[in-house]
Amino acid sequence: MLSSPSESRGAEGGTGYDLAVIGAGPAGLAAVVAAADRGLRCVLLDAGSGLGGQYYRHPDPALRAARPDRLHHHWSTFTALAARLAEHQKVGQVDVLVRHHVFLLEPEAATGHPWRLHTTATAKSGAATTVRLDARAVLLATGAYERQLPFPGWTLPGVVTAGGAQAMLKAGLVLPGRRVVVAGSGPLLLAVAASLTAAGATVPALLEAAGYLGYARRPGALAAVPGKLVEGVTHGAALTRHAVRPRTGHAVVAVHGTDRVRAVTVARLDRDWRPLPGTERRIACDALAVGHGLVPQLELATELGAATRTVPDGTLALRVDARQRTTVPGLWAAGETCGVGGAELALAEGELAASAIAGQAPPAALLARRRRLRAFAELMASVHRPGPGWTEWLSPDTEVCRCEEVPAARIAEAVQELGAGDARTVKLLTRAGMGWCQGRMCGPAVACLAGADGAAPDRRPFSCPVRLGDLAELPPS
Amino acid sequence: MRPPRPRPRTPAALAAATPGPAHTFEFDGRVIPALPGQSIAAALWAQGILAWRTTRVGGRPRGAFCGIGACYDCLATVNGHPNQRTCLLPAEPGDSVTTQEGHGRAELAV
Ligand code: FES
Numbered sequence: 001m002l003s004s005p006s007e008s009r010g011a012e013g014g015t016g017y018d019l020a021v022i023g024a025g026p027a028g029l030a031a032v033v034a035a036a037d038r039g040l041r042c043v044l045l046d047a048g049s050g051l052g053g054q055y056y057r058h059p060d061p062a063l064r065a066a067r068p069d070r071l072h073h074h075w076s077t078f079t080a081l082a083a084r085l086a087e088h089q090k091v092g093q094v095d096v097l098v099r100h101h102v103f104l105l106e107p108e109a110a111t112g113h114p115w116r117l118h119t120t121a122t123a124k125s126g127a128a129t130t131v132r133l134d135a136r137a138v139l140l141a142t143g144a145y146e147r148q149l150p151f152p153g154w155t156l157p158g159v160v161t162a163g164g165a166q167a168m169l170k171a172g173l174v175l176p177g178r179r180v181v182v183a184g185s186g187p188l189l190l191a192v193a194a195s196l197t198a199a200g201a202t203v204p205a206l207l208e209a210a211g212y213l214g215y216a217r218r219p220g221a222l223a224a225v226p227g228k229l230v231e232g233v234t235h236g237a238a239l240t241r242h243a244v245r246p247r248t249g250h251a252v253v254a255v256h257g258t259d260r261v262r263a264v265t266v267a268r269l270d271r272d273w274r275p276l277p278g279t280e281r282r283i284a285c286d287a288l289a290v291g292h293g294l295v296p297q298l299e300l301a302t303e304l305g306a307a308t309r310t311v312p313d314g315t316l317a318l319r320v321d322a323r324q325r326t327t328v329p330g331l332w333a334a335g336e337t338c339g340v341g342g343a344e345l346a347l348a349e350g351e352l353a354a355s356a357i358a359g360q361a362p363p364a365a366l367l368a369r370r371r372r373l374r375a376f377a378e379l380m381a382s383v384h385r386p387g388p389g390w391t392e393w394l395s396p397d398t399e400v401c402r403c404e405e406v407p408a409a410r411i412a413e414a415v416q417e418l419g420a421g422d423a424r425t426v427k428l429l430t431r432a433g434m435g436w437c438q439g440r441m442c443g444p445a446v447a448c449l450a451g452a453d454g455a456a457p458d459r460r461p462f463s464c465p466v467r468l469g470d471l472a473e474l475p476p477s
Numbered sequence: 478m479r480p481p482r483p484r485p486r487t488p489a490a491l492a493a494a495t496p497g498p499a500h501t502f503e504f505d506g507r508v509i510p511a512l513p514g515q516s517i518a519a520a521l522w523a524q525g526i527l528a529w530r531t532t533r534v535g536g537r538p539r540g541a542f543c544g545i546g547a548c549y550d551c552l553a554t555v556n557g558h559p560n561q562r563t564c565l566l567p568a569e570p571g572d573s574v575t576t577q578e579g580h581g582r583a584e585l586a587v
Contacts, residue, residue, distance in 0.1 A: 047546060048545075048546070048565075049565070049567070054545060059492055059494060059514065060513075060514025060515070060567070061514065062496065062497070062512075062513035062514030063492075063494050063496045063512055063513065063514040063515070064494055064495050064496050064497070065492035065493060065494040066492070066493035066494070066495070067491070067492050067493040068492055070491050070492060070493075071491070071492060122546065122562075122565050145543065145545065145547045146543065155537065155539065157527035157528035157538050157539060157540045158527050159542070160541065160542055160543075160544065161542060161543045161544065161548075163543070163544070163545065164541065164542060164543045164544030164545060164564075165544070166544075167543075167544040167545050168518070168519055168522060168541065168544045168564070169488055171516070171519070172514075172515045172516055172518070172519025172520075172522070172523075173488035173489050173491075173492060173494055173512070173515075173519070174488060174515070174519045174520075174522040174523045175488060175522070176522060176527065197486075198486065198491050199486060199487065199488040199491045200485065200486035200487045200488065200490075200491075259528065259538055260527055260528070260538075287527075402539075402542070402548065402550060403549065403550075404534075405532055405533070405534040405535055405537075435549070436548075436549030436552070436560075437547060437548050437549045437550075440547050440548065441542075441543075441547075441548050
């Protein structure tokens, strides 16, 4: 495994890789193994410390967990892929670079390799931390992060993202509290509530803002993916054992506490997610795990001008063709970057991309599987699309941008008095989205408050904050 | 005969983890135990500590929010380096972690 710049191959005028895969989750793992099987020399990069991405996130080996599978569905799929990857690593077919975040993807035709990747270390700060790599093809498998909709009190310690609670549990075997309310929208909530209760937390309420009826309106798409039903039933059974019953059409509309969460207020919503007056109820808890679906992580591609499409849940995903090609030559995408659809779809897309990059015709069975799972993903997205009424649970002093501490009133002022009509103008006027996270937490909410029709792709030169010292090391280009 | 008492439900029991002995690091002068392989943020959660940063404008407490390196809410000063994402950093024996106040630029993190 590569660990320092001096060990890097394919960089600085070296031979270069046939394929660089960015992201070691289900899509990236499936792709790199399939590409190596077909004889391509590959490098696999990930910002995290291990393989698996968010879905297969698991305890560090030092925690010596004998049953990491208890926190996962289909754990054997991951172990099989990891074993095949290890074989390829052993013979030098694949290099793996973890704890490295690709912050810039540069077209670099001059070297004979279309791509130069610039990475920065995500480990403790030390001396030189940037690595540069060349590759003929790049596959973007950077996954997604959670969509957050703000509400009064959501910045209090003890409020965590649903995926974050899941990630900290899977990787560090810790819980944010003993009584954890789970709220928001999307199937992830069921998985989170099931793992939290299995790990010993009490979940006094599991609140889904949307209804589940939307699924029933498209029985065809549901029946085509029996695996998804089984997953839902498994979570359902685990939750029933702990007397947790999901309540649809409900949301947390306020969090209470001074320095940490003590309770939440829950309200029933109308069809548009508007809280219904008089339905409020207070629930004591010491943590809240909240999320409203997932947002594909696309910065590296949109910066290069890759075309996007709007998914039925209102998020943007990369536009890819039948072979997972983006509209940028030499740049491919698989998994959640093409629209959130779960691990099974990501695995299929990763493998499809690899076969196409290796110049082979796509296997028909794989194409069929992708079509079926993609159809289900689009249905799921339409069911959980946030209703426009959620903005009514904001109060003027609710912080919308966590990093820059911009309250809803300041955004309303930018829109109503200063005429801002999109997220970018709001950002310039209020600094919302200009902080450390670069709008990852507040972006969807700000766009909605600005009344923008559909999201506009983010274009930013770097995909994550980079130290000036690291930039200074880059050779002039 | 009495049925066997159910094992307590804990994250470690769920994953059948048998980690080696905890090491310690320092957080604002407190000694914090950490299991080998845990991030700084995870070790602090295990002690019921949920906040280790104050914000620049309101001076409000913050801790880990996203747990995956995306939100930058979990920043702290680690061994003198400000702006470190503690959800990504493994806790190492003898680390010194201090609450990061405001912008954390006191020691210029370039
Ligand atoms: S908790 Fe979000 S970056 Fe660490």
